Amino acid sequence: MTSPTGSYLEVSYDLRPAKQVERRMIIDVLQRMTAAGFQIRDYQYTGLGSIYFVDFILFHRLLGLRRLLSVEHDVRIEKRIEFNRPFGLVETQLTSIGDVIPTLSTEQKHILWLDYDYVLDQGMLIDTTSAAYQLSVGSVLLITVDLKQPAGHESPAACMEYYKDEGGGYFEAGWSEEEFTPSALPMTLSRILMNALRNGTSGRSSARFLSLFRFLYQDGTHPMLTIGGLIGADGEKSQLDRCDFSDIDFVRRDETSPPYRIVVPRLTRKERIYLDQFMPCSAGWVPDDFELSTEDALHYRNIYRYNPWYAELLL
Amino acid sequence: MLETLDARPTKSFFIQNLTRDLSLEDAILDLVDNSIDSLIRVRELDVSPRLLRAEATGAPRQRDGLPSISIHVSDSKFEVIDRCGGIDLERAKHFVFRFGRAEPGTGSTLGVYGIGLKRAIFKIGRQIDIESHTPADGFRVEINVPQWAGDDNNWDLPFKTLAAASGPAEAGTRITITDLNPETIFRINDGTLMAGLEDDIATTYSLFLARFLTVELNGKLVQPRPLPIGMSEELPPAGKTLDIDGVVVELVAGLAARKDGEWNADRAGWYVMCNGRVVVSADKTELTGWGVFAPSFVSKLRGFVGIAFFFSTDPAALPWTTTKRGLNRDSKVFQLARKEMSSIARPVTAFLNRMYPSDPSEDIQERALADQLKPVDMSAVLRQARPVFSPPEVSSHKKRATISVQYDADRADVDRIKRKLSKPRWGAGKVGRYTFEYYLKSELPE
Numbered sequence: 001m002t003s004p005t006g007s008y009l010e011v012s013y014d015l016r017p018a019k020q021v022e023r024r025m026i027i028d029v030l031q032r033m034t035a036a037g038f039q040i041r042d043y044q045y046t047g048l049g050s051i052y053f054v055d056f057i058l059f060h061r062l063l064g065l066r067r068l069l070s071v072e073h074d075v076r077i078e079k080r081i082e083f084n085r086p087f088g089l090v091e092t093q094l095t096s097i098g099d100v101i102p103t104l105s106t107e108q109k110h111i112l113w114l115d116y117d118y119v120l121d122q123g124m125l126i127d128t129t130s131a132a133y134q135l136s137v138g139s140v141l142l143i144t145v146d147l148k149q150p151a152g153h154e155s156p157a158a159c160m161e162y163y164k165d166e167g168g169g170y171f172e173a174g175w176s177e178e179e180f181t182p183s184a185l186p187m188t189l190s191r192i193l194m195n196a197l198r199n200g201t202s203g204r205s206s207a208r209f210l211s212l213f214r215f216l217y218q219d220g221t222h223p224m225l226t227i228g229g230l231i232g233a234d235g236e237k238s239q240l241d242r243c244d245f246s247d248i249d250f251v252r253r254d255e256t257s258p259p260y261r262i263v264v265p266r267l268t269r270k271e272r273i274y275l276d277q278f279m280p281c282s283a284g285w286v287p288d289d290f291e292l293s294t295e296d297a298l299h300y301r302n303i304y305r306y307n308p309w310y311a312e313l314l315l
Numbered sequence: 316m317l318e319t320l321d322a323r324p325t326k327s328f329f330i331q332n333l334t335r336d337l338s339l340e341d342a343i344l345d346l347v348d349n350s351i352d353s354l355i356r357v358r359e360l361d362v363s364p365r366l367l368r369a370e371a372t373g374a375p376r377q378r379d380g381l382p383s384i385s386i387h388v389s390d391s392k393f394e395v396i397d398r399c400g401g402i403d404l405e406r407a408k409h410f411v412f413r414f415g416r417a418e419p420g421t422g423s424t425l426g427v428y429g430i431g432l433k434r435a436i437f438k439i440g441r442q443i444d445i446e447s448h449t450p451a452d453g454f455r456v457e458i459n460v461p462q463w464a465g466d467d468n469n470w471d472l473p474f475k476t477l478a479a480a481s482g483p484a485e486a487g488t489r490i491t492i493t494d495l496n497p498e499t500i501f502r503i504n505d506g507t508l509m510a511g512l513e514d515d516i517a518t519t520y521s522l523f524l525a526r527f528l529t530v531e532l533n534g535k536l537v538q539p540r541p542l543p544i545g546m547s548e549e550l551p552p553a554g555k556t557l558d559i560d561g562v563v564v565e566l567v568a569g570l571a572a573r574k575d576g577e578w579n580a581d582r583a584g585w586y587v588m589c590n591g592r593v594v595v596s597a598d599k600t601e602l603t604g605w606g607v608f609a610p611s612f613v614s615k616l617r618g619f620v621g622i623a624f625f626f627s628t629d630p631a632a633l634p635w636t637t638t639k640r641g642l643n644r645d646s647k648v649f650q651l652a653r654k655e656m657s658s659i660a661r662p663v664t665a666f667l668n669r670m671y672p673s674d675p676s677e678d679i680q681e682r683a684l685a686d687q688l689k690p691v692d693m694s695a696v697l698r699q700a701r702p703v704f705s706p707p708e709v710s711s712h713k714k715r716a717t718i719s720v721q722y723d724a725d726r727a728d729v730d731r732i733k734r735k736l737s738k739p740r741w742g743a744g745k746v747g748r749y750t751f752e753y754y755l756k757s758e759l760p761e
Contacts, residue, residue: 098610099665102658103703123610130608130661133654169607199607203651 017264017308018217022226023055024306025250025262026142027062029212029243030111034063036243038138039109041065046104047113048097051077051084055113060087067108071097098127101134110139117219120145120189121166125196132200135231137207142228143193147185147216156180163192170195186216186225186259193227194255206233210240211255217262225259249302263299264307265292272300272307279304326464329414333430334438339502340515341638342438343386343395345431346490347516347530348592348639350384350397351523352424353488357400357449358382360527362423362590363626364556364565367522367693380484385531388512390503393439393492399528401449401486404476412456412472423590427630430637439499440492446477447488453477513537519593522693543582544620544696545572545688549707553659554700559648562632565624566652567700568659570666572690573618580617585656587623587642589633595642602642608657609664615671618685621660623652662704672718681706720751 034040041064047055049070059065068090072081081092093100097114104110112131116124124145131141149155153162156177163180164171170192179188197209213228230236245251250260267275271290278285280301284294292300300307334342355362387394402411415429426432436443441460447453456474463472480486495503502508513532517524517540524530524539531537544567546552552569571578585603587595599605599612603621606612612619625633625648634642634649642649670681684706729743732750741749 095665099661102661122606126606126608126610130654130658133608134658200654203647203654 016219017310018262019219019224020054020308021262021264021303021306022215022217023058024308025215025248026213026228027058028248028306029245029251030063030140032243032245033240037239040111043067043109043111043140044069044104045111045113046071046097046100048072048115049081049090049092051080053084053086053090055115056090057086059111060089065111069093069100071095071100073097098123098130101127101130104134106134106136108136110135111142112139113142113144115142115144116146117144117222118146119148119150120163120192122168125167125170125192128193128196129200132197132209132231133204137232138236139231140212140228141197141209141231142213142226144224144226145189145193146219147182147189147223147225148221149182149185159185163188167192170199182223186223189225190214190227190255190259197229201231207231208233210237211252212240213250214252214255214257214259215250215262216259262303264303265296265299267300269309269311272304272309275300276304323467325467326470330437330460330464333434337434337438337638338640339438339499339508340512341640342435343388343512344515344519344639345435346395347384347386347520348425349432349435350395350399350488351520351528352426353397353399353401354382354528355422355424357483357486358527364563364624366591366626367565367624367697381525382487382528383531384528385534387533388503388509390495390500391493393495393499394490396487396489398484398487400483401453401480401488402447403449404452404454407447407454407456407474423626423628424630425590425592425639427633427635427637427639436490436492438496440495442492442494444491444493445488448477448480449486450480450483452479509533514540518596521593522588522591541690541692542586542620542622543571543579544622544691544693545570546691546696546699547684547687547689549684550688550704551699551701552696553662553702553704554697555655555659555702557652557655559651560632561627561629562648563626564648564652564655565626565697566621566656566659567624567696568619568621568656568663568704569696569700570618570663570685570688571620572688573685576686578618580614583617583619584612585621585623585660587625587634589625589635589639590627590630591624592639594635594639602644604653604657604660608654609660616664616667618667618670619660619663621656621663623656625649625652659704662706666704666706720747722747 030040043065044067045056045059045065046069049056050072053070056068056070060068066089068087070081070090070092072092072094073096075094078094081094085092101112104112112135114124114127114131124143128143135141149159150162153159157180160175160177160180172191172195175188178184194209201208208231209229210232211227211229213226215226217224230240232240240253252260271292274289275287275297278287281297283298286292286294286297354360360366382397382399384395384397384399387396410429411432413429414433436458437460443458443460444455446455454474454476456472458472509532513535516530516532516537520530521539521541524537529536544552546569550570552567555566557564557566571583582597584597584599585595586593586597587603595602601607627633632648634646634652636643644650666681670679670685672679724743724747729746732746733739733741736749
């Protein structure tokens, strides 16, 4: 298994615009769920906070979560984890997330984000299945994986071999190299993860994985995939039906529909302030004052509400 | 008008198919099951989770008064004689010899499919003589298999009524088989059968032996081989009880007792028991969730012992296969239990992973804890079990961030590197470290 940490050294976690947009979109949905009666405030958030804890800060500030658990595998940064703990109520555990999942209380509803920064492997699928089995009804489960072709397995054929080994029983009969080209990979990996989730929920009285999210985005040079949903039965399903998602198009309730692609166009601060005056724009709209393709204008329309502002502060 | 085609099975087809997938050991264990079932019925043994807690009813107090099963094996004769209460005539007439007719509402027995006894005797030999006495009646059935199989139209077995047993202690059944099948003779003479069989009986019936009955194999008393679970004050196992569709499942996960500071890898893994009988032992495969719901079993997990007890008064609801040596993977009860098994096992495997970091030079606190594990009986395990295996908190600064890297390299290559570096006196270890650091610096600069 690859070390679950390491990318904290490669990417500055707090400066990842697409990742931040994804977090904000997820929070938007969780807020809408709160309005439909889900007591999200009382959920426990368990994630891999690394040394930045960005998700923890958002979940506490914007959703009011008070039970927060960050799991870190890398014993070398024990003190940094402790040092960077943003709030007193964030608990940390220095172990692997897989060891934590079976200990998550079944009395408690959870938001569990298996936010891996490496390519899908057998260990992740074990975590996914055990989370799908362990999490109480009403809990939210999110899984993020790196979509880059595994090192040394760049061709579709080699890539397929890799996922056949790692996917085990979740690799579907009849798959060929076509499913492992860069463009097909998101749906294929999403199928592998869905198969693992189904295996995890099978036999639970009526709870299943109710799909909510399927995001594709770029983190530095790495394409990333996030799958998310609610562990729920018919009751939770109808409660979800009551959520108002009418004005947002990134929710994926149907697990066969393609992922939502988050694209953050590169824009200057001045350009963004200008564009915001016209948001939300209609399809085909382009600014008069500078060059921007219709696609980028649309991409910006999709994310402007969630897009972080970064600035340098000279203190 | 429609005519009909004859689709009835021939007896020889029937016998061959029944016995094909059954090993001789399994056949002999089927006969032991049959004797134990007599005991369960007659003594009303409480085969339920109470069996594990030494509160079971029907337990005879005196060891020398225990009902017995004696097995005699030679290459000319196979015999099982039990003093387990016998088979009454009514049951013999309607159920015991009827193929595939399991008795209704029979209780928590080891027999399930109404097939074990018949299949076992046909597997072993061709001349079969069964005699049984209860305190109420007695009977004897003799079967010459080739003769009986010769007539496909008549499935009846003639029997003689005999006198009743003189008392409950004398009631029992004798099964004598002669004219053994060539395969049986071959196995008996190959020299490995008896030792393996003793081991199988010692493990399979460890919960029954010495408490409710004794088994003798060619005159030698078989000692029970208890499940290898261990315990110490600081490391009690985890325990959990579930009810899945009326099947009571008791799960225990913890560490094995250590002998001379070592664990026996052969005995590590999951044990699955149905109505007290071991069905799967020391399993380390995907069957019990390894590599599916828990990481794959690796040698550093050799201290792990998990036990899954399934109990039901309807034996058909239990997840065993007809040979009772495997699990029915499609069983919903087992599918669900398997996830719980992996879940309860995880903190134990986490402990073992911490205990064996890759650098063995470190003074690992987990090892000192593990050395205190002592063998214990099941009732003590269940009394002390906690919902989650929770070893004492080990201070984290003791955890190592390093891992030792060792590999063989071609001497010539190492020499070439030394020459290139102009460091002829460097040892191979230093070359290894240098090249490793070189990769880190050039490929993964921080």
